[in-house]
Amino acid sequence: QKEVEQDPGPLSVPEGAIVSLNCTYSNSAFQYFMWYRQYSRKGPELLMYTYSSGNKEDGRFTAQVDKSSKYISLFIRDSQPSDSATYLCAGYQAGTALIFGKGTTLSVSS
Amino acid sequence: GAVVSQHPSRVICKSGTSVKIECRSLDFQATTMFWYRQFPKQSLMLMATSNEGSKATYEQGVEKDKFLINHASLTLSTLTVTSAHPEDSSFYICSAARDSYEQYFGPGTRLTVT
Numbered sequence: 001q002k003e004v005e006q007d008p009g010p011l012s013v014p015e016g017a018i019v020s021l022n023c024t025y026s027n028s029a030f031q032y033f034m035w036y037r038q039y040s041r042k043g044p045e046l047l048m049y050t051y052s053s054g055n056k057e058d059g060r061f062t063a064q065v066d067k068s069s070k071y072i073s074l075f076i077r078d079s080q081p082s083d084s085a086t087y088l089c090a091g092y093q094a095g096t097a098l099i100f101g102k103g104t105t106l107s108v109s110s
Numbered sequence: 111g112a113v114v115s116q117h118p119s120r121v122i123c124k125s126g127t128s129v130k131i132e133c134r135s136l137d138f139q140a141t142t143m144f145w146y147r148q149f150p151k152q153s154l155m156l157m158a159t160s161n162e163g164s165k166a167t168y169e170q171g172v173e174k175d176k177f178l179i180n181h182a183s184l185t186l187s188t189l190t191v192t193s194a195h196p197e198d199s200s201f202y203i204c205s206a207a208r209d210s211y212e213q214y215f216g217p218g219t220r221l222t223v224t
Contacts, residue, residue, distance in 0.1 A: 031211070032211040034211075034213075036215070041201070041218070041220070042217055042218060043114075043116070043203045043205075043215035043216050043217045043218045044154070044203070044205075044215045045215070046112075046212070046213070046214060046215075049211065049212065088153065088154070092210075092211040094210060094211075095210075097144060097156050097159055098144075098211075098213055100153050100154050101153065102152070102153040103153050
């Protein structure tokens with residue numbers, strides 16, 4: 001079992017929809033959780049990171065961590081065509097490299 | 111912001127030659143730099159972790175003699191693919207960690223070996 005599991009999609013939504021992207025993880029030692037956005041043929045871009053459980057909001061994006069169920073989510077409100085990309089979740093444990101999920105491909109149609 | 115650059119962005123080389131890829135953190139000093147490989151529609155595969163002034167730590171299955179990593183300073187790491195073969199064709203991405211958990215990625219280098 002991979003440490004971070006993520007449904008690869010693809011996920012297709014109309015413009016303006018609320019998008020929910022999810023990951024599960026198995027490593028209880030993860031302290032930080034990250035969401036990256038990767039456009040085709042580009043490097044990943046750090047969107048948000050959270051420490052421990054709870055929510056963190058940044059504009060249209062909300063990251064949520066539920067450590068009790070080992071579940072992390074990224075919500076995108078009022079989705080735009082420019083949000084079309086692959087979204088990667090990752091967990092971090094001190095002294096190790098980030099562990100990435102496989103990524104979910106999102107397509108927002110206008 | 112935290113900007114990481116990579117050079118070149120795209121390279122085509124002949125089989126048997128070596129290729130060097132540079133990764134620079136432009137506006138911060140990186141405690142650690144990472145090198146990844148990504149195949150089409152696949153996730154990032156960590157190849158190695160490097161700290162300035164010390165030898166890189168390679169992931170299992172990654173040939174250290176083939177993928178030479180040099181971390182000369184807190185802002186520069188290089189990956190040299192030696193004696194490249196077509197199966198080495200891939201998208202190589204570096205990242206730099208400002209803090210231990212806060213990693214910023216370069217734009218990637220697309221390597222094609224003919």
